[in-house]
Amino acid sequence: MTDTWVVILTYHEPADQQRLVRYEDALADHEAFIAALPGRGFTVTMHIDGPDLVNATGVASAIARPVVPTEPVGVEVWSESEYERRADEPTLPELVSAPEIADILGVSRQRVHQLQDTAAFPEPLYRLRAGPVWALSAVEHFARTWERKPGRPARSANAVADQDAIEPVAPASRVVGG
Amino acid sequence: MNKAIKVWATWAVSQGWTVEDTADGYTQFFDPDGTYIARYPATSSNHVADYLISRSH
Numbered sequence: 001m002t003d004t005w006v007v008i009l010t011y012h013e014p015a016d017q018q019r020l021v022r023y024e025d026a027l028a029d030h031e032a033f034i035a036a037l038p039g040r041g042f043t044v045t046m047h048i049d050g051p052d053l054v055n056a057t058g059v060a061s062a063i064a065r066p067v068v069p070t071e072p073v074g075v076e077v078w079s080e081s082e083y084e085r086r087a088d089e090p091t092l093p094e095l096v097s098a099p100e101i102a103d104i105l106g107v108s109r110q111r112v113h114q115l116q117d118t119a120a121f122p123e124p125l126y127r128l129r130a131g132p133v134w135a136l137s138a139v140e141h142f143a144r145t146w147e148r149k150p151g152r153p154a155r156s157a158n159a160v161a162d163q164d165a166i167e168p169v170a171p172a173s174r175v176v177g178g
Numbered sequence: 179m180n181k182a183i184k185v186w187a188t189w190a191v192s193q194g195w196t197v198e199d200t201a202d203g204y205t206q207f208f209d210p211d212g213t214y215i216a217r218y219p220a221t222s223s224n225h226v227a228d229y230l231i232s233r234s235h
Contacts, residue, residue: 017214024217033228035216038209045228 005048005056006083009064010074012041026067044068053077094136095125101139105146120146179205183218 015023020042024034033045044064048056057077064072078086096104098112105112115121116132122142124132179187179199187197187205194210203220 020214021217033216035228036214038211038213038215 002049002051004080005050005053006078006080007046007048007056007060008076009044009046009060009068009072010037010041010076011044011068011070012073013068013070015042023067027063030063032064041073044072047080053079093125095133096136096139097131097133100136101134104139104143180218180220 015036020034020036023044024032027034027044027046030046034042035045036042044060046060046063048059050056050059057075061072061075098109101112102109105115107115120142122134122138124134126133183205187207190207191197196208196212198206198208200206200217204217205220206217207215209215
C-alpha cells in the first residue's frame with residue numbers, strides 16, 4: 001500500500017535568497033518547498049509517495065543530496081493527512097483575560113483578581129501592561145476542578161455585570177479560596 | 179498573486195512582512211527584518227500547508 005508522506009529536512013547551512021531559489025529550482029520536478037530559517041539555515045519539504053515513512057525519508061534524502069551539498073541535521077516525517085491537520089492547528093493557544101474568566105466562572109471581575117492568589121488558579125501565560133492573559137484550556141481546567149465554598153452561588157454573566165457596577169470590593173479574607 | 183496564498187500574504191503584511199510578486203510568477207515573502215524566507219509559485223496550490231508548517235520551525 002502506498003501513501004503520501006511529507007518529509008521535512010532541516011539543514012544548518014547559511015544560505016541566502018539566491019542559493020535557496022537555486023536549490024528550489026533544481027528540485028522543481030519534485031515540487032520541493034524551501035523555507036529559510038534566519039540565522040540557522042533552511043528546510044526542504046517534499047511530498048513523497050511510498051509504503052512507509054522510513055522509505056519516504058530515504059527517497060527524499062536521496063533526491064535532495066545531489067542538490068544540497070551538506071547533510072541534514074534533522075528530519076520530520078508525517079502522513080499527509082496528519083501534516084494537513086498540523087497546518088490547520090492554531091500556533092498559539094487561545095487566550096483569555098480577566099473579564100472572559102469572570103464570564104467562564106460566573107463570578108465578578110473582582111473575584112477573578114482574588115482567585116489569582118489561590119494556589120490552584122493557573123499562572124498567566126503573559127503579563128501585559130493591560131493585564132495578565134491566561135490559556136483558555138488552563139482556565140477551563142480550573143473551572144472544572146474548582147471547589148466553590150457554599151454561601152456564594154454562581155451568577156450568570158448578566159448578573160455579574162449588574163453587580164460589578166454596584167458591589168463594593170469584598171475583603172480578601174472573606175472570599176479567598178472560593 | 180495566487181488566490182490560495184492571498185489571505186496568508188495579507189496577514190503577513192499586517193505583521194510587518196514584505197510580500198512581493200516577481201516577474202516569473204512567484205510571490206516572495208520577507209520577514210520583518212527583510213530576510214528572504216520563501217516563495218510561492220503562482221501555478222501551484224498545494225504549498226499553503228508547507229508555508230504554515232515552516233513557520234513553526
